Amino acid sequence: MSLLTIGTMAFDDIETPFGKVEKVIGGACTYISWAASYFLEDIQVVSIVGDDFPNEEIDLLKSRGVDLEGLEIVPNKKSFFWSGRYHDNMNQRDTLVTELNVLADFDPVIPESYQEAEFVMLGNLTPEIQLSVVKQLKKRPKLVAIDTMNFWMDVAWDALHETLKHVDMLIINDDEARQLSGKYSLVHAAEEIFKKGPKYLIIKKGEHGAFLFHEDKIFFAPAMPLAIVKDPTGAGDTFAGGFMGYIASQEEVSFEVLKTAIIYGSAMASYCVEEFSLDKLKNLSQYEISSRVNRFKELVHFIV
């Protein structure tokens, strides 16, 4: 199976109580691809960078089996840049700088060789760009998932709603779910969001875990309680990458598969935050992944 993923590839400056790093590799598409690469080889990237983006990072992704035909490298331009500082509790952050650079002109064209993609992960971008990707696909994928954020609810409400009509799954956090639905109870929020198009909804609650809603079914995945969280940047995208990667590696898309996929996504995210940037995510073993998944199982297992 193949996973098409679209999103940013970027540089980040990050400051947390555990340190400060400058111009490290970031971006939704980067985290998604790295996380998914532990589950399947056929990953197709649609993104844009400037010519300042390191060749060795591109080569590393290629060595993981990631297809970068859809990566546009713009000469004499700079890559997207984001700078943020986390508060002491790591649950809140301030964006210090956002430089769109090449992203300002991002108008993705899906390569012909990507047309057979069976799974699509639309990273957080303008709803218009996300919709354009879906509309360029000549064959309906098995599952199209989308990430978005409160910013697009503020400035692009209608476009976001048009896009939501064309996706199967929405992956957002609890604040975003409440803003999008106008409901405080997440059970009610899910009911409202299903009316907008998606038939699957994942609500991420950060250190408090994540819900999966589908029809009248609910699954809950806890977050792994960690002694040290050094850098939460990319955790949500890593979750999405592990989640979609696991699904794409399976024979069928069932609720059971989605449940297990959330646990794999949570396991990948729990590793991601233990180091800055992609440092941990680039160096995981299959044993580390499966042993953390087993820890998730122990964490919630009880006998009645």
Place this chain on the structure above:
Amino acid sequence: MSLLTIGTMAFDDIETPFGKVEKVIGGACTYISWAASYFLEDIQVVSIVGDDFPNEEIDLLKSRGVDLEGLEIVPNKKSFFWSGRYHDNMNQRDTLVTELNVLADFDPVIPESYQEAEFVMLGNLTPEIQLSVVKQLKKRPKLVAIDTMNFWMDVAWDALHETLKHVDMLIINDDEARQLSGKYSLVHAAEEIFKKGPKYLIIKKGEHGAFLFHEDKIFFAPAMPLAIVKDPTGAGDTFAGGFMGYIASQEEVSFEVLKTAIIYGSAMASYCVEEFSLDKLKNLSQYEISSRVNRFKELVHFIV
């Protein structure tokens, strides 16, 4: 097995977005006893009320098998009264009125007939009163659990720490765990709190579930996602009552038993908040309890 419980029996005025009730029955000991009464018959109450406390409420508890020899009824005095208003999100509340009344003179004497108690639940009270109960017991119970609150950390730090040396289990929320330990990570908080005496720690996170820590083991119980939460008052005490009631109904105290007990406590709490005061908690069937426990199992069950 028998469960000795100490705490308030009170009147509450409660206002939530779903309505307002006046002079309804409340108090930690009331919620604990009601919740525990679904699991065992041998419950011993130590509490204090004025002569305004309704006889029919006392008779109802007796009909559930609750022993009220340790309930002091003070003539010509009023019962403890609390009044609170919940914010729209139900996660925060303002205390409007606290009238100690009879509680100001509470100096509990453990009846001789309670001396064989094998399980003890010390509801939230001054640490001095909680310690006096433990010291009056001639035989060490199998498990002594204690609830407390940030107020006692502010005004009775030393007394609370002296009391913690004499208990097996502490049941608090995440803010309280952080204040008591001085650590943000709950994993680190647990390590610090174990140094203070308890060998079991439950950290409640309200709508985000609860952790059980013991040695290097961690168990996590989610909260049931509910469409409607009418009144969170007493949810923590109901959790503690269901939890201790379940444990006291079992042959042995093992980590496995404690895990299942947390799910039973969570199930009871999830019913408690669906109606005001004790309205739901007074009218549960064993079928409702076991079916909700099964929903908890479905909520977190996955296959790897």
